[in-house]
Amino acid sequence: xxxxxxxxxxxxxxxxxxxxxxxxxxxxxxxxxxxxxxxxxxxxxxxxxxxxxxxxxxxxxxxxxxxxxxxxxxxxxxxxxxxxxxxxxxxxxxxxxxxxxxxxxxxxxxxxxxxxxxxxxxxxxxxxxxxxxxxxxxxxxxxxxxxxxxxxxxxxxxxxxxxxxxxxxxxxxxxxxxxxxxxxxxxxxxxxxxxxxxxxxxxxxxxxxxxxxxxxxxxxxxxxxxxxxxxxxxxxxxxxxxxxxxxxxxxxxxxxxxxxxxxxxxxxxxxxxxxxxxxxxxxxxxxxxxxxxxxxxxxxxxxxxxxxxxxxxxxxxxxxxxxxxxxxxxxxxxxxxxxxxxxxxxxxxxxxxxxxxxxxxxxxxxxxxxxxxxxxxxxxxxxxxxxxxxxxxxxxxxxxxxxxxxxxxxxxxxxxxxxxxxxxxxxxxxxxxxxxxxxxxxxxxxxxxxxxxxxxxxxxxxxxxxxxxxxxxxxxxxxxxxxxxxxxxxxxxxxxxxxxxxxxxxxxxxxxxxxxxxxxxxxxxxxxxxxxxxxxxxxxxxxxxxxxxxxxxxxxxxxxxxxxxxxxxxxxxxxxxxxxxxxxxxxxxxxxxxxxxxxxxxxxxxxxxxxxxxxxxxxxxxxxxxxxxxxxxxxxxxxxxxxxxxxxxxxxxxxxxxxxxxxxxxxxxxxxxxxxxxxxxxxxxxxxxxxxxxxxxxxxxxxxxxxxxxxxxxxxxxxxxxxxxxxxxxxxxxxxxxxxxxxxxxxxxxxxxxxxxxxxxxxxxxxxxxxxxxxxxxxxxxxxxxxxxxxxxxxxxxxxxxxxxxxxxxxxxxxxxxxxxxxxxxxxxxxxxxxxx
Numbered sequence: 093x094x095x096x097x098x099x100x101x102x103x104x105x106x107x108x109x110x111x112x113x114x115x116x117x118x119x120x121x122x123x124x125x126x127x128x129x130x131x132x133x134x135x136x137x138x139x140x141x142x143x144x145x146x147x148x149x150x151x152x153x154x155x156x157x158x159x160x161x162x163x164x165x166x167x168x169x170x171x172x173x174x175x176x177x178x179x180x181x182x183x184x185x186x187x188x189x190x191x192x193x194x195x196x197x198x199x200x201x202x203x204x205x206x207x208x209x210x211x212x213x214x215x216x217x218x219x220x221x222x223x224x225x226x227x228x229x230x231x232x233x234x235x236x237x238x239x240x241x242x243x244x245x246x247x248x249x250x251x252x253x254x255x256x257x258x259x260x261x262x263x264x265x266x267x268x269x270x271x272x273x274x275x276x277x278x279x280x281x282x283x284x285x286x287x288x289x290x291x292x293x294x295x296x297x298x299x300x301x302x303x304x305x306x307x308x309x310x311x312x313x314x315x316x317x318x319x320x321x322x323x324x325x326x327x328x329x330x331x332x333x334x335x336x337x338x339x340x341x342x343x344x345x346x347x348x349x350x351x352x353x354x355x356x357x358x359x360x361x362x363x364x365x366x367x368x369x370x371x372x373x374x375x376x377x378x379x380x381x382x383x384x385x386x387x388x389x390x391x392x393x394x395x396x397x398x399x400x401x402x403x404x405x406x407x408x409x410x411x412x413x414x415x416x417x418x419x420x421x422x423x424x425x426x427x428x429x430x431x432x433x434x435x436x437x438x439x440x441x442x443x444x445x446x447x448x449x450x451x452x453x454x455x456x457x458x459x460x461x462x463x464x465x466x467x468x469x470x471x472x473x474x475x476x477x478x479x480x481x482x483x484x485x486x487x488x489x490x491x492x493x494x495x496x497x498x499x500x501x502x503x504x505x506x507x508x509x510x511x512x513x514x515x516x517x518x519x520x521x522x523x524x525x526x527x528x529x530x531x532x533x534x535x536x537x538x539x540x541x542x543x544x545x546x547x548x549x550x551x552x553x554x555x556x557x558x559x560x561x562x563x564x565x566x567x568x569x570x571x572x573x574x575x576x577x578x579x580x581x582x583x584x585x586x587x588x589x590x591x592x593x594x595x596x597x598x599x600x601x602x603x604x605x606x607x608x609x610x611x612x613x614x615x616x617x618x619x620x621x622x623x624x625x626x627x628x629x630x631x632x633x634x635x636x637x638x639x640x641x642x643x644x645x646x647x648x649x650x651x652x653x654x655x656x657x658x659x660x661x662x663x664x665x666x667x668x669x670x671x672x673x674x675x676x677x678x679x680x681x682x683x684x685x686x687x688x689x690x691x692x693x694x695x696x697x698x699x700x701x702x703x704x705x706x707x708x709x710x711x712x713x714x715x716x717x718x719x720x721x722x723x724x725x726x727x728x729x730x731x732x733x734x735x736x737x738x739x740x741x742x743x744x745x746x747x748x749x750x751x752x753x754x755x756x757x758x759x760x761x762x763x764x765x766x767x768x769x770x771x772x773x774x775x776x777x778x779x780x781x782x783x784x785x786x787x788x789x790x791x792x793x794x795x796x797x798x799x800x801x802x803x804x805x806x807x808x809x810x811x812x813x814x815x816x817x818x819x820x821x822x823x824x825x826x827x828x829x830x831x832x833x834x835x836x837x838x839x840x841x842x843x844x845x846x847x848x849x850x851x852x853x854x855x856x857x858x859x860x861x862x863x864x865x866x867x868x869x870x871x872x873x874x875x876x877x878x879x880x881x882x883x884x885x886x887x888x889x890x891x892x893x894x895x896x897x898x899x900x901x902x903x904x905x906x907x908x909x910x911x912x913x914x915x916x917x918x919x920x921x922x923x924x925x926x927x928x929x
Contacts, residue, residue, distance in 0.1 A: 101133035101141055105148040108183045109133055115177050116197070120170035122153070140189075147186040154193035154217070168196040176224070178202040178232075188212045193243070194220040202232045214238050219245035219269065230258040237262070243269040245294075250274040260286040271319070272297035278325070280305045287311055294319040296343070303327040304349060309334040317341040321367065329354050338362055345391065346370040353392075358383045365389040369416065372396055377422075382407040391416040393442055398422065403430045410434055413458070418442030418466075426450050440489075442466050454480055463489035471495050478502050490514070491531075499537065504530070511535070512559070520544040520560060525551040531559045533583070538564040541584075546572035554578050561585035561607070568592075569613075574599040585609040585631070592616075598623040605629040609653070612636060617644045632657065633677065641678070642666055650696065651675040655744070658682055663750075665690050672696045679746040679768065686752030687745070697741050697761035744768040746792065751775070759784050766790040770816065773797060783808040790814040802826055802846070815839045822846045825855045 113126045126136050133148070134141035140150035155171035176197040181190065190213060200218075213236050218224070230252050233242065239262050249255060249270065256279055259268060265287065271294050278295065279285075280302040287293070290311060296319045304327040308318060313335045321343045328351030336342075340362050350372040357366065358380025366384070369391045376399030377392060385408045398421040406412070412434040420443045428451050435458045441450075444467035453462075454476075462485045469490075471477055474497045481488050482505040492513040500518035508529045516535040522544060523530060537560065553576055561583045568591030569584070579600050589611040597606075598620035606624070609631045616639035617632070627646045633655040640661040645652060650672050660682040667676065668690035674697065743761070746768045753776035754769075762784050770792045777800035778793070788809050798820040806812075807830035815835050823845035826832055833849045840846055847855040 098132065099134050099141055099143055099146045100131075101139075101146050101148065105141075105184055106131075106133040108180060109136070109139065109148070112177065112180045115175060115180065116172055117174035118172055122155075122170075122172060142186065145186070148184045149186050150189040151181070151184070151187060152189070152191045153195070154191045155195045157194060168194070171195045173197060174199075176200045176218075176221075182213075186212055188238075189215040191215070191217040192221070193217045196223060197221045198223050199225050200227065200229060202229075211236075212238060214264070215241040217241070217243040218247060219243045222246050224248075228252075230255055234258045234261040238264055240264050240266045242267070244273060245269050245271040246273070248274050250276065250299075253277060256282075256285060263289070265290060267292040269294045270298070271295070274299055276300065278302055278305050278323075279307065282307045284310050287315075290315055291338075292317040296321040296323070298323055300325050304329070304347075306330075309336075311335070313337045315339060316362075319343045320347070321345045323347055325349065328352075332356070333359060336360055340386075341365040343367040344371065348372055350374065353378060353381075353397075355380050357381055360384065362386055364411075367391040368395065369393045370395075374398065377401060377405055379404045379407075381405060382409060384409065385411065387412055389414040393418040393440070395419055396421065400425050402426055403432070406432060406434065408433070412436065414438040416440040418444070420445075424450060426452055431455050437461070439463070440465075444469060448472075449477070457484065459485055461485070461487040463487075464493065465489060466492050468494045471497055474502075478504075481506060499532075520565070522547060523555065525549055525553050528554050529557040530555060531557070532563065533559045533561045535563050538566065540567040540570070541565055542567075542570040542572070545570050545576070548575065552578075557581045559583040561587070563587055565589055569594055571596045573597045577601065579603055581605045583607040584611070587611055589613055593618055593621065595620050597621060600624055601626070603627050605631075607631040608635065610634040614638065619644050622646050628672075640664060641683075645670065647671070649673060653677040654681065656680040660684070662686075663688055663745075667691070668693045670694060670696070675740070675742045677742065677744040678748070679744045681748055683745070683748040683750060685750065687750065687755055687758060689755045689757045691755065692757035692760045694761060697743070697763050699763050740765050741787070742766045742768075745772070746770040748772055753777075754779055756781050761785070763787055768792040769796065770794040771796075775799070777801070778803050778806070780805045782806055785809065786811070788812055792816040793820065795819040797821060799823065802832070804830075806830070806832060818842050825857070826851065 109126060110128070113123050122137065126133070130136065133139055134146060138151060138153040139148055140152070141147060142149050153172060155168065158167045158170065171194065173196040176192070176199065178200060179202050181187065216233070216236070216239060224247050226247055226249065229244070230249070233239070242259070242262070242265060252258070252275070255270070255275060259265065266289055268290060269292070275295065275298040278300040283306050285307040291314055293308070293311070293315065294317070300323040302325060304325050308320065309330050315336065316338045317340060319341065322345070324347065326348040328349065331354050333356035339360050341364060343365065345367045346369070348371060352375040353368065353373055355378050358378060363384050364386050366387065366389065373395040374397065377397055381390070382405050387409055388411050390412060393416045397419045400423050401417065402425045410433040413436055415436055415438070418441055422443070423445050430452050432452055432455065436456045437458050438461045439453070439456065439459060440463040442465050444464060447468045447470065449464070449469050449471070462481060482503065486507040488506040488508065489510040491510050494515055495511070496515040496517065498518035499516050499521040502521040503524060504521050505524045505526050507526055509527060510531045512531045512533040512535070514535050516532065516537055518537065519539045520532065520537055520541050520543070541560070555576060556578055557580060559581070562585065565584070565587035566589065569589055571594035573594065573596040577599055580602055581604060583605070585607045586609065589608070591613065592615040593608070593613065595618050598618070601624065603624045604626055605628060607629070610633070612635065614636040617637055619642070621644040625646055626648055628648055629651040630645070630649055631651070631653040633653045635657055637654070638658040638660065641654065641659050641664050643666055645666055647669055649670050651674060652670065653675065655677045656679070658681065659678070662685035663678070663683055665688055668688060671693060673694045741763045743764060744766070747770070749772065751773040754774060756779055759779060759781035764785050765787055766789060767785065768790070771794070774796040776798065778798060780803050782803065783805035786808060789811050791809070791812060791814070794816040795818070799822065801824035802817065802822055804827045807827055810831070812831065815832070816839055818838065818840060819842040822843040825848040826840065826846060828848060835850060837850050840851060847853040848858070
C-alpha cells in the first residue's frame, strides 16, 4: 500500500518564518506551533508550500472577524500585533501570496535589502490593520512588478500625496482596494491614468472633496467594478458613454453628485449593481434603465428625482433581487394587475406616493427584507399583509408610517420587526420564537404586557432586543422573565407601568441594558438584580423607587441612572466598586451624608473611551444592511436635557441633601466631562486639585454653602463651556486673565462677596486713588468738556443761532488762562464741526 510523500519545507524558509514570529506579538498563540521542534513548516498554521520544491509560496495569517455580542466593534484582542517586518517576509523568495488582513500591527518596516525583493508577490492584503503606521508603504509596493491584487483598506494613507502616480507604476495590477484610507487628492483634472489591466477600483470612504475625476471614466474597457462611494465629490456624470463594456458594478452613493442620470446607463449590458443613492441627482428615472437585463441591484433612493415610476422602468429587469427607491417627489404609478418580471429578496421604499402599498409586492415570493418607511401607508388589508410577511419576510421595517391598526391578535414571525413611530393600538402583539429584535416604540399600545411575556411556547424564545418604549402600557410588570433568558436589551421607557421590579428579571443572565425610565414603578430594587452580571446600562430614573442604593448594582455597569426617585441614605460604597462606570446620575433623590473618598476607585472615569458600544448596537442582516438598536441616555448637561448615545463621562449628584467638603479623591476622576453637585449642602473651598479635571466641559456647584476664593487653578479647565457657581458664599476676585471672565454674571450671581469681571462690582484692590497731577488734569478735562456740551447743545437749537452763540461763548474761553491749550481744543472742535457739515 502506497503512502503519500509528505513535503518537507525548506530550512531557509523555516528560519525566516521563525524570525518573523519572534519579531511580533501573538497574544492568543495563533503561531504556537511555529517552533523548532515542529520540523516541517509546511504544516504550520497559515503556511502553504509548493508540492514539489517545499518552498513557502503562500502565507495566510488573517485574523477572523469577531464581534462582541452587544456591539459592532471588532474584538482584535486575539490578533497578531506589534511591528510588521516586511523585509523579513520578503526573504521568502518564492512567496507569491500574503494575507495579513484584520490584524492589529502598529508599525511596518521594509529595508529593501534583499536581492529577490519579493518579485513573485502577486497578492498582498494588509487591510484593516487600523492602527498601522505605514510610512512610505506605497513607495516599496510600487516595486512589486508582478502584483495583481493590492488591498490596503482601512490603512491611513493620508500622507501619501502622490498615491495615484505610485500605484500606476504597477504594470500587472488588476484589483486595487483603497477604501477608508483617508486619501484626499483624487486628481480631478487628470484625463487619463495608466491602469491598462485594472478590473477593480475601490476608492470609497475617503476624503475626496473635488469634482468627479475624468480619468475614472476614461479607464480601459477591462474595468468591471468602480466604487467611489462615501466621499465628498460633486459635479455631474459625463453625458457620453465611457468605455465600460465590461462594467458590472458602479457605486457612487453618498456624494454630492447632481444633474441628470445619463441615458447611457441603459447601455451597460454587463451591469449588475448600480447604486447612485444619497446624492443630488434630479430629473426623472429614465426608462432606459429598464433595459439592464443583467441588473441585480438598483438603489436610487435619497436624491431629488422627480416624475413617475411605473412598470415601464422595470420591463427587462428579470434578474433584479435588490431594489431601493424613494424620493419626496417621485410618484409610484403601477398597474394593479402588473406582475413584475423579477423576484426580489430585498425591497426598500421610502416616501411612497400615493400612500398605498403596491399590490405587486404580494407577488414577491422570495422576499427576505421588506422596508417601507416614511410613507404613511394605511395597511388596508392588515390580515393579508401580516400573513404575507409572516410566511417569508425575515427583516420587516414599517417605521414612521402612521399605521393605525389593532395589534392585539397579531402574531409576528419575522426575525427582525421594526414598527416604531406609527399609530399602532391595542395590546402588544405576540411573537414567535423566530423573533430576535422587536421595536414597537412611539405608538399607542396599551394595557398589560402579561399576554406578551407570559405565554408559553414549545420552542425556546430567541428574543434579544425588545423596545416598547413611549407607549401607553400600564399595570405591573409581570413576573415571567424566566422565559426570556436570551434577552440582551429591554427598553420599557416612558409608559405607565406600576408596582415593583419582578424577581424573575434575575434570570436574565445575558442582559446588557435595562431601561425602565419614566414610569410609576416603586418599592425597593430587588437584590436579585445583581445576578444580571453582564448588565452594562441600568436606567431607573423618573420613577418612585425607594430604599438604599446597595448591592443590587452589578459591577459591570457602565451607565447608572437613578435620578428623580426617592432613594435615601448615604451614597453606598457599592458605587465605588463600579470600576467600569462612565455615567453616574443620582440626582434629585433624598441622599445624605458626604461623598465617599473611595470614589477614586471608579477608574472608568479616569480615561476617555471612543464609544459606549453597549449602548449602540448594530445587528447585521443581509447585503450590508444593518438595524440599529439605540438606548438613549437622557442627561442634564450644561443645564439642558439631552439624549446621549455616544461616550460622555458624567457625575451628577445634584438636588440631594449631601453635605461636607469635597474629597480630593473626587478630582482624581480626570476623564470627567460633566460634574453637577448643585442644590446640596456642601461647604468649604473648591480644592486646588480641580485643575486636574482637564476634560471638564460642564461644572455646576450652584446652591450650596461653598466659601473662600475661586481658585486660580480653574483656569486650567480649557474645555469648560458651562459654569454655574451661583448662590454660594464665595469671596474675593474672580481670577483675571482666564476664561472664567468669559462667562456671564449669571454664573456668579448671589455671591455677595465676590467681585471683578464679568460682574460690575469693582474689587477694592482695583480702585485707584488719584494723585494731585491726575486731579488737575481731571479739572482741565471738566473745563474742556464744557465747550463740547455747549457746542452740541447749540446745534440742537438751530444752525445759525447756535453757531454765533458758540462763537460768543468761545470769546471768553479762548482769551482766558491756558489759552494755548484751549486753542488746540478749539481746533479739534472745529474739525468735528466741519465733518458734521
